[in-house]
Amino acid sequence: EDKVVQSPLSLVVHEGDTVTLNCSYEVTNFRSLLWYKQEKKAPTFLFMLTSSGIEKKSGRLSSILDKKELFSILNITATQTGDSAIYLCAVEETSGTYKYIFGTGTRLKVLA
Amino acid sequence: DVKVTQSSRYLVKRTGEKVFLECVQDMDHENMFWYRQDPGLGLRLIYFSYDVKMKEKGDIPEGYSVSREKKERFSLILESASTNQTSMYLCASSLRLGGHQPQHFGDGTRLSIL
Numbered sequence: 001e002d003k004v005v006q007s008p009l010s011l012v013v014h015e016g017d018t019v020t021l022n023c024s025y026e027v028t029n030f031r032s033l034l035w036y037k038q039e040k041k042a043p044t045f046l047f048m049l050t051s052s053g054i055e056k057k058s059g060r061l062s063s064i065l066d067k068k069e070l071f072s073i074l075n076i077t078a079t080q081t082g083d084s085a086i087y088l089c090a091v092e093e094t095s096g097t098y099k100y101i102f103g104t105g106t107r108l109k110v111l112a
Numbered sequence: 113d114v115k116v117t118q119s120s121r122y123l124v125k126r127t128g129e130k131v132f133l134e135c136v137q138d139m140d141h142e143n144m145f146w147y148r149q150d151p152g153l154g155l156r157l158i159y160f161s162y163d164v165k166m167k168e169k170g171d172i173p174e175g176y177s178v179s180r181e182k183k184e185r186f187s188l189i190l191e192s193a194s195t196n197q198t199s200m201y202l203c204a205s206s207l208r209l210g211g212h213q214p215q216h217f218g219d220g221t222r223l224s225i226l
Contacts, residue, residue, distance in 0.1 A: 031212075032212055034214055036217075041219040041220065042116070042202070042217040042218055042219045042220065043202070043217045045216070048212060048214055088154070090155075090215075092212075097168055099145075099160060099168075100145075100157070100215060102147075102154045102155040102156075104153060104154035
């Protein structure tokens with residue numbers, strides 16, 4: 001059965017810390033891996049990764065994919081209280097039809 | 113910007129009622145999805161649709177049905193609501209299948225079944 005596992009489940013850090021969130025997957029027909037940030041409302045798209053070893057970067061956030069070891073990491077440097085959210089990892093798979101398999105998410109809390 | 117609108121942010125219904133959750137997107141996206149989100153379980157796919165009048169079961173379709181009569185609108189129907197369907201429901205859309213396109217989500221409907 002296809003699955004996506006995120007770790008840690010939750011994390012509490014102080015402003016200015018650097019955090020690394022993990023996403024591992026076992027998906028037969030992998031197409032892409034996506035990261036989302038969910039505050040109180042809709043998950044918002046952060047990154048889509050399709051190729052191994054190519055870092056995607058947006059401000060203090062960056063992400064990379066390892067298709068050999070089947071995982072991705074999301075890094076946040078110099079964390080701010082506004083980074084507090086649930087971070088979701090999803091894998092797009094293509095067994096006949098295309099759909100997205102989500103992990104349970106990592107809940108990040110950044111303390112002032 | 114893509115806008116995915118869910119008709120209600122909060123909804124309270126009674127056991128046995130037929131419940132309709134509505135979702136509208138304004139970007140001519142082909143694909144639409146319904147998920148439920150529960151603590152510790154993440155997002156689980158209920159149904160999705162890749163074209164008008166087309167639908168595919170997701171991982172947990174039991175107790176639900178869907179309707180897509182127009183491209184922009186995707187409705188989730190709880191035929192006879194039960195307390196175990198109390199959850200956050202998220203609608204999403206994406207441009208087209210297989211096009212390396214991210215999903216865009218609505219704000220969610222928090223549904224309570226009493």
